[in-house]
Amino acid sequence: MRIVKFETWWVARNKCLFDKARQGAAQMNWDVVVLKLTDESGMEGIATALAARSGATTEDYLVRTIAPVVLGRSIYDRERIWQELWTIDRHLTFFPVYLPGPVDVALYDLASKHAGVPLCDYLGRNRSSLAVYASGNFHATIKEYVEEALRYKAMGISAYKAHPCGPVEMDMQIHEALREAVGPGYTLMSDPVATYTLDEAVRVGRQLERLDYLWFEEPFRDFELYKYTELCRTLDIPIAATETTRGANYGVAQVIAQRAADIVRADVSWKDGVTGTMKIAHTAESFGLNCEIHTTTMNYMDMANLQVSCAISNCRYFEYFVPEDNYRLPMKGDLPIKNGIITVPEKPGIGAELDWNLVDAACVSHRVMQA
Numbered sequence: 033m034r035i036v037k038f039e040t041w042w043v044a045r046n047k048c049l050f051d052k053a054r055q056g057a058a059q060m061n062w063d064v065v066v067l068k069l070t071d072e073s074g075m076e077g078i079a080t081a082l083a084a085r086s087g088a089t090t091e092d093y094l095v096r097t098i099a100p101v102v103l104g105r106s107i108y109d110r111e112r113i114w115q116e117l118w119t120i121d122r123h124l125t126f127f128p129v130y131l132p133g134p135v136d137v138a139l140y141d142l143a144s145k146h147a148g149v150p151l152c153d154y155l156g157r158n159r160s161s162l163a164v165y166a167s168g169n170f171h172a173t174i175k176e177y178v179e180e181a182l183r184y185k186a187m188g189i190s191a192y193k194a195h196p197c198g199p200v201e202m203d204m205q206i207h208e209a210l211r212e213a214v215g216p217g218y219t220l221m222s223d224p225v226a227t228y229t230l231d232e233a234v235r236v237g238r239q240l241e242r243l244d245y246l247w248f249e250e251p252f253r254d255f256e257l258y259k260y261t262e263l264c265r266t267l268d269i270p271i272a273a274t275e276t277t278r279g280a281n282y283g284v285a286q287v288i289a290q291r292a293a294d295i296v297r298a299d300v301s302w303k304d305g306v307t308g309t310m311k312i313a314h315t316a317e318s319f320g321l322n323c324e325i326h327t328t329t330m331n332y333m334d335m336a337n338l339q340v341s342c343a344i345s346n347c348r349y350f351e352y353f354v355p356e357d358n359y360r361l362p363m364k365g366d367l368p369i370k371n372g373i374i375t376v377p378e379k380p381g382i383g384a385e386l387d388w389n390l391v392d393a394a395c396v397s398h399r400v401m402q403a
Contacts, residue, residue, distance in 0.1 A: 033107050033146070034403065037070035038099040042087040042397040043362050043390075051170060063087040064330055066362060066391055067094060069138045071107050077142025078386060079134035080330050080362065082301055087396060093131050095399050102135060104403040107146070110139045114307045129276060129302050136305025137336050137382070145381040151336065152376055155310065155343035161375040162341055162350040165191035165219065167327060169358075172197065177206050178213045181220075184354065188372040191219035191246070191349065198224060200232045204239055211243045223249035223272075230259045237267040247272045247295055247324075260292035270294035275326050280308035281315055288319050296321055300336045301328035309337075313344040327351040332363040335377075335384040342376050350374045362391045 045062050063083040070076050083090040101116055117132045144154035152158075166184035171177050181192040194210060196203035203224055210220055222245055228236065233251040240248050249272035252259045264271050273293040277283040280303045287293050298312040313323040325337045325347050334353070341347045352374070353359050356366060364387040368375050377383030 033071045033073060033075075035069050035071050035102055035105055035107060036403045037068075038095075038103050038401040039068040039070070040091050040094050040397075040399050041066040041068075041391050041395050042083065042091045043394045044087070044396050045361055045394070047358075051172070054170065058085060060085055061087075062329075063396075064362060065090045065094065065134075066386060067134050067138050069102065069107075069135070069142055071142060073146075075142060075145055077107070077138035077140070077145070078332075078382070079137040079141065079336070080332050080386075081134040082130040082329065084329075089128070090131065091397060091399065093127065094135070095401060097125060097127075098132050098135050099401045102139075103401060107139060107142050110136060110143070110307060113139070114304065118304075129278060133301050133303065133305040133308065134333070136307050137300050137333065140306045141336070141381040148380050150376055150378060150383055151306070151339035151381060152342040155306070155340065157343060158345050159342050161373050162338065163191070163348070164189050164352045164369055164372050164374050165193055165221065165349045166354045167193045167223075167351045168195060168354055170195050170197045174202075174206055174209045178209050180354070181210055181214055185214055185218060189352070189369075190372045191221070193221040193223055193249075193351070196222060196224045198226060200228060200236060204236060207236075207239055207243055207245070211245075216244070220245045221247050221249060221272075224251060226251050228252060230262055233259070233263050234266055237263065237269055237271075241267065241269045245269060249273070249295075249297075250275055254287075257287065257290050257292045260287070261290050264291055264294055272297060272324060274298070274312075276302065280304040281311035284312045285315055288315065288321065294321065296323050297326045298323055299326040299328050299333075300340060301330070301333050302326065306336065306340055309340050310344070313340070313346060317344070317346045322346045322348060324349060325351065327353040327359075329353060329359055330363075331356065331360050331367055332382070332384050332386060334359075334367065335363070336382050338374060338376060339382060362386050362394070
């Protein structure tokens with residue numbers, strides 16, 4: 033069964049979800065590009081691609097560099113296509129970290145639809161549901177963090193991860209306020225996406241240990257392996273890393289080898305699709321580590337994350353990026369969360385649908401390539 037059509041829709045969101053300090057001077061509309069692969073039978077595989085800074089850049093990579101590799105190929109050539117795209121990346125393409133994962137997701141969606149089963153069954157189901165933690169964005173005040181955590185606790189979600197806004201002193205105040213607000217026993221994590229010094233990270237980590245936080249995530253940039261190794265060696269609280277590590281499973285393997293993370297991170301957008309994420313999860317499992325699947329910031333691709341998470345055993349939570357309205361586009365409906373648990377849909381493939389009326393209404397560009 034060959035792929036005969038490769039389509040993209042650049043969908044505008046016209047909304048920046050970061051403050052000026054994190055957005056910088058460059059425009060950041062947080063758009064998405066929808067990808068559809070159609071095979072000879074007319075069956076379709078769907079994915080979405082991040083286009084936070086430039087929809088044109090994402091669209092161009094997909095159309096000019098990835099489509100020629102995919103068109104005319106068997107829908108089951110996933111590993112061969114995955115390896116070929118890595119060869120192209122090595123020779124002066126240098127894909128953004130959020131590409132080429134979406135094409136791998138679309139191929140898996142297509143193949144599992146042909147099999148007539150949910151993607152997690154196609155991969156090999158381990159479970160059908162997962163506990164959710166609410167993962168908030170950056171806020172300007174301590175009050176906003178506390179209100180957000182309490183709101184999702186009241187909704188029945190049993191864990192909350194803060195993205196404290198910095199500097200270090202402010203982050204520590206946020207940590208204290210959150211623990212006081214939610215009370216003992218409620219699960220909290222901290223993910224400052226920071227550029228702490230090693231000494232600052234040790235100080236914050238000691239505080240998080242005292243406050244009984246579950247893990248401490250991304251206090252440094254992911255390539256600062258010396259600092260991560262020293263932090264893991266020094267602290268008792270687990271250190272989560274590799275969210276933006278380049279090289280998919282190859283990059284994460286180097287982090288594990290240098291004992292630079294206690295928990296690794298992966299997702300189907302930033303770690304080269306289902307193929308890359310499964311390779312990372314299995315590598316981590318072999319070393320006795322959890323692979324906590326990271327949000328793609330797109331609800332549709334997070335449904336693919338859910339399918340992968342239910343096909344592995346070393347992931348404890350589903351990351352629920354909130355507020356959900358910011359990340360729904362262009363998926364139809366809400367994530368299937370009830371009483372703090374997200375459950376795999378029993379439909380073939382990824383199990384979610386796009387709102388094609390919304391896609392058409394917000395479409396900046398639609399491009400079609402055929403074999």
